[in-house]
Amino acid sequence: MADTTIPGIKPLGKEKFWLGILLTPTVIGLVFGVLGSIVATIVLSFVQWDLIQPPTWVGFQNFIDLFTNTKFIKAMTTTITFAGLYVPGVVVISLFVALLMNRKIRGISIFRTIYFLPGVTSAVATAIVWNMIYGRDTGILNYIIEFFGGQPVCWLCNENALIAVVIVNIWGAIGEGMIIFLAGLQSVPRDYYEAATVDGAGNIQKFFHITLPLITPAIFFQTLITTINAFQAYEYVYMLTRRAGGESSVPVVVYSIYRNAFNYFNYGGASAQAIELAFIVIILMALYFWFERRFVVYD
Amino acid sequence: MKISTQKTLLDILTYAILIVGSVIMIAPFLWMVATAFKVPADQFTKTLIPNPATLQNFNVIWDKMPDKAFPHMMFNSFKIAALSTIGQLLTCAMGAFAFSAVRFKGRNLLFTLLLITMLIPSQVALIPNFIVFGWLHLIGSQWPLILPAFWGGAFGTFLLRQYFLTIPHELAEAARVDGASLIQIFWNIYLPNARPALAALAIFVFLGNWNDLLHPLIYLPTNAKLTTLTVGLALFQTQFSHRHTVLMAGALISIIPIIVVFFFAQKQFIEGISLTGLKR
Numbered sequence: 277m278a279d280t281t282i283p284g285i286k287p288l289g290k291e292k293f294w295l296g297i298l299l300t301p302t303v304i305g306l307v308f309g310v311l312g313s314i315v316a317t318i319v320l321s322f323v324q325w326d327l328i329q330p331p332t333w334v335g336f337q338n339f340i341d342l343f344t345n346t347k348f349i350k351a352m353t354t355t356i357t358f359a360g361l362y363v364p365g366v367v368v369i370s371l372f373v374a375l376l377m378n379r380k381i382r383g384i385s386i387f388r389t390i391y392f393l394p395g396v397t398s399a400v401a402t403a404i405v406w407n408m409i410y411g412r413d414t415g416i417l418n419y420i421i422e423f424f425g426g427q428p429v430c431w432l433c434n435e436n437a438l439i440a441v442v443i444v445n446i447w448g449a450i451g452e453g454m455i456i457f458l459a460g461l462q463s464v465p466r467d468y469y470e471a472a473t474v475d476g477a478g479n480i481q482k483f484f485h486i487t488l489p490l491i492t493p494a495i496f497f498q499t500l501i502t503t504i505n506a507f508q509a510y511e512y513v514y515m516l517t518r519r520a521g522g523e524s525s526v527p528v529v530v531y532s533i534y535r536n537a538f539n540y541f542n543y544g545g546a547s548a549q550a551i552e553l554a555f556i557v558i559i560l561m562a563l564y565f566w567f568e569r570r571f572v573v574y575d
Numbered sequence: 576m577k578i579s580t581q582k583t584l585l586d587i588l589t590y591a592i593l594i595v596g597s598v599i600m601i602a603p604f605l606w607m608v609a610t611a612f613k614v615p616a617d618q619f620t621k622t623l624i625p626n627p628a629t630l631q632n633f634n635v636i637w638d639k640m641p642d643k644a645f646p647h648m649m650f651n652s653f654k655i656a657a658l659s660t661i662g663q664l665l666t667c668a669m670g671a672f673a674f675s676a677v678r679f680k681g682r683n684l685l686f687t688l689l690l691i692t693m694l695i696p697s698q699v700a701l702i703p704n705f706i707v708f709g710w711l712h713l714i715g716s717q718w719p720l721i722l723p724a725f726w727g728g729a730f731g732t733f734l735l736r737q738y739f740l741t742i743p744h745e746l747a748e749a750a751r752v753d754g755a756s757l758i759q760i761f762w763n764i765y766l767p768n769a770r771p772a773l774a775a776l777a778i779f780v781f782l783g784n785w786n787d788l789l790h791p792l793i794y795l796p797t798n799a800k801l802t803t804l805t806v807g808l809a810l811f812q813t814q815f816s817h818r819h820t821v822l823m824a825g826a827l828i829s830i831i832p833i834i835v836v837f838f839f840a841q842k843q844f845i846e847g848i849s850l851t852g853l854k855r
Contacts, residue, residue, distance in 0.1 A: 283744045284678030291757045298673045298761070301666035302689065305726030309700060310692040316703035327709065373596060376589045389841060390597045393604065396837045396844075398786035400805040401826035404812055405603045408610070408819055414619040416606060447600070452848060459849035500694075508696055511788050515809060530698055530789075537702055538793055547702050554699045561694045 314554075320547035327543060338548035348549060351532040355553075358442060358528060359506035365446040366502045367495065370453025375487075377454070378461040388458075392451035399448060403515030406444050407432075410516070437517050437525040444512050449505065453498050460494030461487070492572040500564055507557050510534075529553045611823040618819040632824035636811075644799035645825065648807040653832075655720045655791075655803060656784035662724030663780040664773055667731030672761045674732065675739035676747055686736075693729040705793060717801060719794040720787075724780070731776050737850050738772030739765055775847025778840050782833060804829050 287295045321338050325331035342348045373391060377384055394402060409417050410431035418428040431440040468486050477485070510530045517526045522539060524531050529549060537546035605623060611632055612625040637645050673679070674686045708719040746768075747760050755763070766773070791803040797810055808825055815821055837844065 282675065282740065284676055284682075285747055285751055285757065285760065286678050287757055294757050295673060295677060295679060298669040298677075298757075299685075301725060302670035302673075302685075302727040302732060305666075305723075305728060306685075306689060306692065309704075309723060309726055310695065313700035313703040314695065316706075317699050320702060320706075327706065373593070376593055379585070379589055381586060381589055387593050387597060388845070389838075390600050392841075392845075393834070393837070394600055396782055397604075397830045397833055398788075398805060400786070400788055400808050401607075401830045402603055404808060404822050404826045405607045405610075407812070408823075409603060409606060416621060419621050447603075450600070455845050455848045504694065504696065508698065511786075514788065515812065533698055533701070534789070534793075537705070543702055543706070550696075550699050550702065554696050557696050558694070 317547045317550055320544055321551050322544070324542075324544045326541040328541075331544070334544065338544050339552070341545065342548055342552060347527070348529075348532060351527045351529045351549075352552075354438065354527055355507060355529045356556075357438060358445075358509065358526070359503065361439075361442045362445055362449075362506045362509070363499065363502045365442065366449045366453050367499055369446065370450045370498070371457050371495070373450060374454045374457030374461055377458060388454070391454055394448045395451035399511035400515055402448070403444070403512050406512075407516055410440055432516060432525070434525050441512050441516055441526050444516065445509055448512075449502065453502065456494050456498045456501075457491065460491040464490045489573045493574060496564070496568050496572045500561070503560055503564070504557065507553060607823050607827055610820055611827045613820050615818060615820050632820045633828070635821050636825040636828065640799075642799045644807060645804075645828070647799045648802055648804045649829070651717070651802060652785055652804040655717055656781045658721045659724035659784045660777050660780045662721065663728065663731050664777055666725055666727040667735050667776065668766060668769070668773065669761075670727045670732040671735035671739050672765050675736045676742075676744070676760070676765060677757065689729045689732060693733070701789075701793070708794070714794060715796055715801070717795065720784070720790055724784075731780065734776055734779075734847060734850055735769065735772055738769050742768050771843050771846060772850065774840060774843040775850070778836060778844050779847060781836070785833060 322333060322335060323331040324334050324338070377387060409415050412418065412428060412430045412432075415431070417431065422428055430436060464487060468490075469482055472482050472486060508530060509528060513524055513526050513528050513531050517524045519525065522535065530553070533546045533549050533553070536542045536549065609623045609625055610618060612628045612630070613620065614625075614627060614629050614631070617625065637643075670689075674682060704719070704723070705714070708714055713719055713722075742765060746764050750760050750764055786805065787803070788805045788809065791806045792809075795802040795806065797806060799807070808822075808829060811822060811825055
């Protein structure tokens with residue numbers, strides 16, 4: 277990752293000072309912005325504090341409470357279900373689209389632009405349209421379903437809201453995944469395929485024996501990024517499932533952290549939730565890197 | 576002969592799937608545009624061409640909101656996104672230059688540490704940051720949204736470093752022989768040669784800030800003088816839940832700057848993503 281063989285100019289005399297200046301923002305961000313925040317959040321998770329009264333030390337109570345807090349358990353299961361649907365959805369669909377686009381056909385740039393559009397536009401703006409598309413009685417989606425003889429679906433009701441939100445999130449993430457996979461596919465040397473053709477390999481054999489192994493770095497990277505995003509997904513949940521009173525029918529953990537801290541002023545409890553979220557993400561990352569060492573091929 | 580027929584069939588299938596996919600990707604945008612130009616009475620009609628077509632929704636959202644909220648909030652979004660972009664370009668380029676072109680003790684350790692922070696969910700920093708900005712009496716101002724852009728960041732530093740590494744190191748060494756200082760090499764060689772990567776990062780940062788909902792929601796009062804377009808649109812959605820044509824006009828105006836930037840800078844954008852994803 278950090279390559280020791282990278283050459284570099286040696287700072288001379290007074291230039292050590294300038295090197296310090298160059299690194300100052302990064303170090304401040306690292307020490308105060310990230311590392312300091314982690315320590316602070318850990319400390320905060322052991323206190324009860326509304327920022328007005330002085331904080332009181334409660335030990336592990338915030339964490340113990342989380343195990344019996346049905347709202348938080350719901351939030352955790354929602355987040356994990358969300359990630360379980362979203363991550364494979366994004367990775368598989370964007371890889372499929374990239375494979376199609378990597379066949380030498382015309383009009384690639386137009387397709388690429390169209391598929392990428394949802395990823396650059398704000399989730400808040402597109403959620404406003406999706407809210408209308410998903411409308412039970414007035415939405416275009418149910419109109420189409422009924423046109424083909426189906427029964428209308430209450431998309432944003434409790435039992436369907438999670439799926440509806442996952443669909444919109446995948447819709448918004450395909451473009452970026454597609455670009456990563458396209459770049460990976462284009463880095464596969466052409467002569468590998470030519471050699472395989474000479475040896476009499478078919479398309480399916482070529483895919484499983486050449487393409488797939490050689491794009492494992494892209495698959496690994498995209499899975500990693502998508503997982504991180506899955507545990508931070510927030511905007512569509514806020515925009516599509518927030519009800520009067522502020523509760524959500526798809527209460528992901530980030531939403532729960534936001535509610536606890538900034539609506540209920542329960543900063544200690546919210547911090548404990550943030551720590552638990554980070555803990556799960558870190559475990560997953562460790563698992564991914566373990567997989568990477570066994571299965572990812574770098575040349 | 577047989578192979579070419581097979582190829583033609585595959586091509587047709589490829590086009591068919593890509594076109595169906597394109598329709599799904601673009602349909603919400605078409606629906607947004609169609610609804611924005613419909614008269615309020617037609618808001619639920621299922622036609623793509625508004626008949627009659629009207630501009631009144633744009634007039635309502637732009638001019639008729641209390642305190643002329645919409646243009647104010649749009650300006651706030653622009654200001655925050657632009658200042659954050661400047662901050663990120665400057666500070667990430669500084670760090671990236673040190674990590675890619677300068678030799679110093681602890682370089683790999685510091686860089687690895689920075690990379691690891693990319694894996695930690697940013698919500699962990701949310702509450703302590705809020706408390707610190709509270710101590711500084713900055714809650715309710717736009718500073719908490721702008722200042723953090725000036726302390727670098729893993730993503731931007733990583734992206735620029737990857738690009739800086741492609742700049743031949745001989746350039747810096749030749750300049751060194753001619754007596755150029757560290758800062759001169761940074762400013763006169765690395766920055767001008769990294770324009771595509773800087774452009775890519777600028778777009779990422781601008782979009783990220785323009786589209787951000789969580790941070791303005793936490794730090795800014797819901798007041799048109801201070802808050803951003805995303806918070807405003809979220810608020811309008813609850814206030815005008817039955818005026819879809821007006822809402823769509825607002826959503827459309829809010830994404831037009833993004834779409835314009837995207838069309839002009841698509842190449843940099845896509846290269847930027849590939850840059851972060853491929854090389855390690």
